[in-house]
Amino acid sequence: MKFADEFRDPAAARALVKSITELAGDGEYKFMEVCGGHTHAIYRHGLERLLPPSIELVHGPGCPVCVIPMGRVDDAIWLAGRPDVIFTTFGDMMRVPGSDGSLLEARARGCDVRFVYSPLDALKTAIDNPARQVVYFAVGFETTAPSTEVTLARARELGVRNFSVFCNHVTIVPPIKAILDSPDLRLSGFIGPGHVSVVVGSRPYQFVPEVYGKPIVIAGFEPLDILQSVYMLLAQLREGRCEVENQYSRVVRDEGNPAALALLAEVFELRAQFEWRGLGYISQSALKLSAAYAEFDAELRYSMPGLRVADPQACQCGEVLKGMIKPWECKVFGTACTPETPIGTCMASPEGACAAYYNFGRLHRETAALVGRPRAAAHG
Amino acid sequence: MCLGIPGRVVEMTDPDAYLAKVDVNGIKRAISVRLLADSGIAIGDWVLVHVGFAMAKIDEREATATLDAVKRMGKAYTDELDAFRSTGVG
Numbered sequence: 252m253k254f255a256d257e258f259r260d261p262a263a264a265r266a267l268v269k270s271i272t273e274l275a276g277d278g279e280y281k282f283m284e285v286c287g288g289h290t291h292a293i294y295r296h297g298l299e300r301l302l303p304p305s306i307e308l309v310h311g312p313g314c315p316v317c318v319i320p321m322g323r324v325d326d327a328i329w330l331a332g333r334p335d336v337i338f339t340t341f342g343d344m345m346r347v348p349g350s351d352g353s354l355l356e357a358r359a360r361g362c363d364v365r366f367v368y369s370p371l372d373a374l375k376t377a378i379d380n381p382a383r384q385v386v387y388f389a390v391g392f393e394t395t396a397p398s399t400e401v402t403l404a405r406a407r408e409l410g411v412r413n414f415s416v417f418c419n420h421v422t423i424v425p426p427i428k429a430i431l432d433s434p435d436l437r438l439s440g441f442i443g444p445g446h447v448s449v450v451v452g453s454r455p456y457q458f459v460p461e462v463y464g465k466p467i468v469i470a471g472f473e474p475l476d477i478l479q480s481v482y483m484l485l486a487q488l489r490e491g492r493c494e495v496e497n498q499y500s501r502v503v504r505d506e507g508n509p510a511a512l513a514l515l516a517e518v519f520e521l522r523a524q525f526e527w528r529g530l531g532y533i534s535q536s537a538l539k540l541s542a543a544y545a546e547f548d549a550e551l552r553y554s555m556p557g558l559r560v561a562d563p564q565a566c567q568c569g570e571v572l573k574g575m576i577k578p579w580e581c582k583v584f585g586t587a588c589t590p591e592t593p594i595g596t597c598m599a600s601p602e603g604a605c606a607a608y609y610n611f612g613r614l615h616r617e618t619a620a621l622v623g624r625p626r627a628a629a630h631g
Numbered sequence: 632m633c634l635g636i637p638g639r640v641v642e643m644t645d646p647d648a649y650l651a652k653v654d655v656n657g658i659k660r661a662i663s664v665r666l667l668a669d670s671g672i673a674i675g676d677w678v679l680v681h682v683g684f685a686m687a688k689i690d691e692r693e694a695t696a697t698l699d700a701v702k703r704m705g706k707a708y709t710d711e712l713d714a715f716r717s718t719g720v721g
Contacts, residue, residue, distance in 0.1 A: 259699060288633050295704060316632065341682070342714060343632045368718040369683025371663060375720055391682075394633060398684045401665045405648070446635050449679070449687045472635075473700040501693050502679060508686065511666045601707055602633055 267478045272303040274485040281307045286444035287314030287602035294607035296474040309574035312426045315391045316343045316600035320526040321560040324349035330386050331362040338364045339373035340388040347599045350560045370402040377414035386549050389418045394446040396420040397511035400518040403544050415549040418539050423447050424455050425536035431463045435575055440484040443469035445499050452507030453497050460493040471499040518544055529569025568595035578605040634711045635679040637694035644721045661721020683718055
């Protein structure tokens, strides 16, 4: 890897790193990136190593695959085991372990589990297989919820009866609040999610500066975007400002996507509470189908076990998701738990912090060598 | 699954169902443009595609930059392209 390959504009990247280093001085800053896509980009490009030691990036709970609790995966596998069911899911969920294996293993046992790229492919599977029941495993934040909304609206328009949704959509604001309320972690600010904000806009984050007094900068996914956001956060703190800023304004509008938000309000309603892996039960943090779409709700159509299942004892995904420990500080990281045989979700999902670090940790060290920073040794 | 990948609208496949064909790095598949119905999607527009849905209109410069960035993600990009190739809604 070359510095010039990593950044479209290496000179701009170098200048930003220099400005960040000057602005940070000898202060200590801890910024959390909420989104799994950012975590992936940070590790993939070795960005943490470009930053001065005074800045720590903490990885947050923004990978929707990672936060699904084990009991929900068990319910999914239970659904996949119904003889008349074709169970459809994104590829990323296939390898997430439940208490008795993954959907991939269920498929190997003979369950009809099919990968789909789009929920509309799941709906098409239902239309093409009228004698079977097709269940779609809906996961994701507000980024992905609109795809489920449109699919459900379409299912109703077409009167598809053999299609239902096992809804596990979660919302972005409650976990940010939970982290801000947690005494474990003292953050200086947030790198705000990019694609979620394409849908929700920048307004839902106003509480971060207003109630908690922390800055938040919505960021794009290029390495330069992330460096720029770190710079913007530092500038706010050094100038005594505290705001929601939008570094990704070329894609994210303040009002988000109004059509997606309107449909969201029609198709979904908030659950009273939902269990998050590592964060426990958080009130009003997830979506279920609204009464108007109840006929498509797999949770009403089937009597799933719905059991709460504790994470394996060895697994420290919870602490990783809350930013309390780094992936490599987990007892089983890289030994019992690897991307091939994941114990926890953070290793099972390609966007999980553990998988990202496992795959790209080496690149960190290379980037560090390029800019002459010795931090690689400290992080193994 | 959370990747947003730029595509260019090449055909309005089924306007009633809000389906349009987009070209992502040479692969052409139908996706839903219903979430952008209010913005008036036309052939030649660049959009950010997520799980088979156009999420936002973007300009060509942004599209090129984003495509460059996701290409540099290596396996995450090739997996996403493989998934996109598999879709058959149109």
